[in-house]
Amino acid sequence: MVRTVVAGLDGSPESRAAVDWAAREARMRGVPLRIVHVHEPTPSRLAQAPFLAEETRQDWSREVPPQVADAVRHEQPGLEVTVAGVEGRAPVVLAEQAGPDGLLVLGSRGLGGLSGFIAGSVGLGVIAHAEFPVVLVRAGESAADEHRDDPAGGPPRYRPVAVGVDPDDTPDPVLEFAFEEAARRSAPLRAVQGYSLPAFYEWAGTVEGEAFGQMRRQQGELLERALAPWRAAYPQVEVVQESEPGKGSVLLADASRDASLVVVGHRTRRHAFGLRIGAVAHAVLHHAVAPVAVVPHP
Numbered sequence: 001m002v003r004t005v006v007a008g009l010d011g012s013p014e015s016r017a018a019v020d021w022a023a024r025e026a027r028m029r030g031v032p033l034r035i036v037h038v039h040e041p042t043p044s045r046l047a048q049a050p051f052l053a054e055e056t057r058q059d060w061s062r063e064v065p066p067q068v069a070d071a072v073r074h075e076q077p078g079l080e081v082t083v084a085g086v087e088g089r090a091p092v093v094l095a096e097q098a099g100p101d102g103l104l105v106l107g108s109r110g111l112g113g114l115s116g117f118i119a120g121s122v123g124l125g126v127i128a129h130a131e132f133p134v135v136l137v138r139a140g141e142s143a144a145d146e147h148r149d150d151p152a153g154g155p156p157r158y159r160p161v162a163v164g165v166d167p168d169d170t171p172d173p174v175l176e177f178a179f180e181e182a183a184r185r186s187a188p189l190r191a192v193q194g195y196s197l198p199a200f201y202e203w204a205g206t207v208e209g210e211a212f213g214q215m216r217r218q219q220g221e222l223l224e225r226a227l228a229p230w231r232a233a234y235p236q237v238e239v240v241q242e243s244e245p246g247k248g249s250v251l252l253a254d255a256s257r258d259a260s261l262v263v264v265g266h267r268t269r270r271h272a273f274g275l276r277i278g279a280v281a282h283a284v285l286h287h288a289v290a291p292v293a294v295v296p297h298p
Contacts, residue, residue, distance in 0.1 A: 002029060002133075003101040008094050008122075009037045009065055014107025014139035016068065021137045021291060022105035023072045023079060028184050029103075032080040033072065036097045037065050038090040061085050091125035098132055108136040108285070127266060127281075127294050133177060135261075135293045136285060145290075146185075146260035158187035159260040160240065162290075164252045164280065165191045167222035171297035174265040175227070179234045181261055181293070188238040192255050193223045194248035219243045249283035256288035266294045 007022035009015045019035055026033040039061060065083045072081050086093045098104040106123050127134050147156035163178035164170075182189040197215075220243045231239055244251055256262045264281045281294055 002031060002103045004032050004034055005103045006034045006036055006098045007105045009035050009068060011060060012107055017139050017141040018105045018107040018137040019068055021141055023076045024143060027076050027079050035065055035069055035083045036094060037061060037085050038093045039087045040090060090122045094126050095130055100132060103133050105135045105137060108138055131296050133293050133295045135291055137291045141291060158185035159258055160188040160190040161261045162190040162192060162252060162255040162259040163263040164248050165193050165223060165226055167226040170265060173297045174295045175230050177295045178263040179230050179237055182237045183234050185260060187260060188240050190240045190255055191227055192251050193243040194246045194251045195219050197245045249280045252284050253287035256290040259290040262288045262290050262292045264294055266296050
């Protein structure tokens with residue numbers, strides 16, 4: 001259970017968007033928001049450069065984070081907001097501030113005029129080490145982006161929450177997080193499954209015929225069984241199943257174009273060269289256009 005939402009603030013437009021998103025999420029969850037800015041020690045020789053002057057950094061830390069917190073309190077009346085300035089390595093500090101019961105929200109640079117993210121070293125470092133959910137938010141992300149108009153003329157509704165599902169390997173924490181977020185938003189859950197076609201379909205250059213139809217039905221049934229326990233646990237959530245041939249990461253990135261949030265899993269495994277976040281999560285982080293929640297699992 002998330003007890004605190006933590007947002008990293010570094011003065012960039014993307015981190016400011018992350019703070020706003022985190023504030024809305026904290027308000028929905030009924031938990032406090034902690035805004036954290038990290039002061040990474042600068043080597044003494046580089047610190048002599050005017051653009052890295054220690055006085056400038058101290059002025060920013062003293063003035064800007066409290067101003068951002070005040071703006072959030074104004075936009076989200078009643079939300080408990082605190083500010084913490086901590087010295088150290090950003091990935092380590094942010095992970096410590098979130099703790100085991102936190103949700104960490106970070107900014108991520110957009111790919112210019114193209115869709116998607118550039119997940120920087122801090123974001124990737126935190127995700128690789130985190131044992132709690134991490135959300136990446138692009139610059140310019142706003143509350144309006146999460147909603148779409150109601151054709152019946154009612155108030156705008158949240159866009160769907162999209163989650164990537166592998167019927168053979170999607171652990172409970174990932175599906176639980178996705179269903180909870182959909183329930184919290186009163187939004188549909190869009191469950192996306194990609195699967196590989198046998199080689200002969202590529203040779204034939206077609207994906208038609210009775211055999212393909214049977215395989216498609218079988219894949220849909222696998223997805224249905226994987227979701228059945230969660231449908232029963234969250235009967236209020238409308239579930240839209242999409243089972244298509246192709247890479248799951250590509251299908252999920254495409255689904256992000258009409259999503260308020262995208263949810264992917266990340267297996268916390270150690271490798272000889274440190275921690276990695278996995279090919280699917282990495283691809284989604286770089287190509288999704290909605291905020292992406294990366295949920296760790298064993």
